[in-house]
Amino acid sequence: MITAENFEREYVDAIEQQEIDKFICWEMGRQIHRYIKAMSGTKKLMERFEEALAHFSIPQREDAIAHYIDRNRKVLDGLDLKVVLARSVANYCDTYSYLMEFLHDEQRMAYYLERIRAKYIRYHQLFEENGKYGILDHEGNVLVHAEYDFLRTPYVYVDDLKLMPVIAQKNGKMGLILPDGKDTIVADFIYDDIALREQAPYFEASIGGKIYYL
Numbered sequence: 386m387i388t389a390e391n392f393e394r395e396y397v398d399a400i401e402q403q404e405i406d407k408f409i410c411w412e413m414g415r416q417i418h419r420y421i422k423a424m425s426g427t428k429k430l431m432e433r434f435e436e437a438l439a440h441f442s443i444p445q446r447e448d449a450i451a452h453y454i455d456r457n458r459k460v461l462d463g464l465d466l467k468v469v470l471a472r473s474v475a476n477y478c479d480t481y482s483y484l485m486e487f488l489h490d491e492q493r494m495a496y497y498l499e500r501i502r503a504k505y506i507r508y509h510q511l512f513e514e515n516g517k518y519g520i521l522d523h524e525g526n527v528l529v530h531a532e533y534d535f536l537r538t539p540y541v542y543v544d545d546l547k548l549m550p551v552i553a554q555k556n557g558k559m560g561l562i563l564p565d566g567k568d569t570i571v572a573d574f575i576y577d578d579i580a581l582r583e584q585a586p587y588f589e590a591s592i593g594g595k596i597y598y599l
Contacts, residue, residue, distance in 0.1 A: 397496065401477070408473035409501055410446050414438060416469065417453060420460045437546040449546050451507045455523075456539065456549060458508075466501050470494065509564070511536060520551065520564055528564035529553070538564070539581050539588075549587070552579045561588065561599060572599050 414435075421431050434453075438446050454460055471488060474497075478484035487493065507523035512531060519531035520538065529536065535554035550561035550571045560574035572579075576590040579599070588599040 404477050405473055405497060406447075406500075406504075407443050408476040409469060409497075409504075410443050410450070411476075412469050412472050413450050413501075413505060414446065416464055417450065417460055420457070434546070447504050451505050453546060454505055455508055461506075466498060467494075470497055470501060473497075509538065526566070528566055529562065530568055532568070535559075537581070552581065552588070559590070 417434065418431055421434055438449060441449060474487050474494075475484055478487055509520050509522050509528060512519055512521050514531035517531045518533050518536045519527060520529040520536060522528050529551060533553045533555055534557075535552075537552040539549045539552070548563055548565065551564050553560055553562050553574075555574045558574040559576040559579045560570060561572035561579065563569040563571060572588070572590065576592055576597075579588055579590045581587060582589055582598075586598040590597045590599050
């Protein structure tokens with residue numbers, strides 16, 4: 386509850402928050418653009434990423450970027466979220482004096498910095514039940530049920546925001562499943578081994594010494 390005593394501490398202007406969220410989203414997208422360019426150097430791959438976001442609302446973009454970061458965690462290497470926030474605040478403020486006032490408001494900056502972390506750093510995690518492994522999302526929802534002897538989620542440098550399969554082992558054989566909460570099988574459990582590649586096709590599988598690309 387906001388009172389006269391805690392107004393300065395608790396009140397957040399809804400329009401300000403909406404606009405800063407928008408500028409942060411644009412800045413996070415720009416940082417991923419730079420990451421893709423540094424890792425691949427191809428215009429086509431950057432365009433695929435940007436086309437995937439083009440028709441999304443801000444909340445949809447936030448969600449898509451968070452999923453991208455979860456699968457490409459190296460994008461955060463060397464990325465200072467305080468700089469992301471400062472750039473976004475600068476886009477929001479209409480005068481230099483207001484910008485300086487905003488940047489020196491420690492409580493306000495801390496609020497938005499925590500908001501960035503909550504929106505964009507949402508990692509999945511492995512869990513174990515009865516000696517088998519599964520995957521939970523950042524909210525604890527089951528993405529992959531605990532039915533597998535081994536799981537490996539793919540971390541690829543670039544993609545077009547599509548759901549990537551998970552390498553899984555069951556009954557001594559390897560296969561690919563989607564982390565969609567339904568364990569949808571993409572590649573049957575018939576392979577001796579499946580390795581991750583850094584470019585499409587992203588999976589290299591083997592049966593009896595023969596190599597297949599999936």
